[in-house]
Amino acid sequence: MGKKSELQVFREYLQRHGLRYTQEREQIIKTIFSTHDHFDVDTLYLTMRQKGIRISKASIYRIMPLLIDAELIQDVFFEAGRVYYEHTYGHEPHCHLRCIECGKIEEFVEPRLKDIERDLAERFGYKVLKSNLEVRGFCPECREKFLGRK
């Protein structure tokens, strides 16, 4: 049971939905999965242009929902009116610890969330699909700078 490539997953998703596997869609997937960073549409657009890939923002905006629906990426957080994404296919579900001062992000896996989800499903009768835990604070450096060492 070898793991399918993200391209393969996307291709099958498109086929299943009667959609087409275009140059632009292939390039977006490739670009997104070529780094581990969180990104927004604007960043993705600029990155692709820098690589010499011709694409419009409109197309990116139209393709993002497909990638989410195909469970290849996920929106992680919102800031300054922008949506930030990360690619999730092939990664263990994880949470984010963000410094509100410098924006640095640490990822961590928290097994206790599974228990919490299970308890919630039972208590409220929900079918739990996913959970998102975001912790905010000061990273060690900013903490020192702003809270005076302690």
Place this chain on the structure above:
Amino acid sequence: MGKKSELQVFREYLQRHGLRYTQEREQIIKTIFSTHDHFDVDTLYLTMRQKGIRISKASIYRIMPLLIDAELIQDVFFEAGRVYYEHTYGHEPHCHLRCIECGKIEEFVEPRLKDIERDLAERFGYKVLKSNLEVRGFCPECREKFLGRK
């Protein structure tokens, strides 16, 4: 040590910052704390107009950051390009369980988050300020409708 009213807290906050306690600010606080619902700026604006309170959206947009800074309200989630808020003063910190189909929201208190926060602070050296856990899924009704009873 009686609990201060939200008005009192806001008044003191404003004073402390050299700001003025205006009609509009008083009315916003009163309106927000008169229900337990989550709200966005537009809803708040319409609610106030319905009650016959004269206020502009611009003022609401300008006052929201003050309420957040005074720790009276908090932004809870973003959806369809909008920010949703809830009043938090006087409430125990809680998390949200949302139905992605009908939008219903259940609130729950999760004591295990405190442990998680403590562990994170130690592991990454962060000063943790707050955490936000949002769980998404299908509520009992929507689950039945869409997933066929099971």
Place this chain on the structure above:
DNA sequence: GTATCTGCAAACCCTTTGCAATAAG
């Protein structure tokens, strides 16, 4: 060939901002 997809530019919509009038202290 046919229906989907793309790029462009305009439209949208929530939010922010400049400015003159108003009100708090």
Place this chain on the structure above:
DNA sequence: CTTATTGCAAAGGGTTTGCAGATAC
């Protein structure tokens, strides 16, 4: 009185959309 605040309307800025030409299949 002095300075902060409000309301209005215009500007911003991210996202969506209509349409004609391009492209997957």
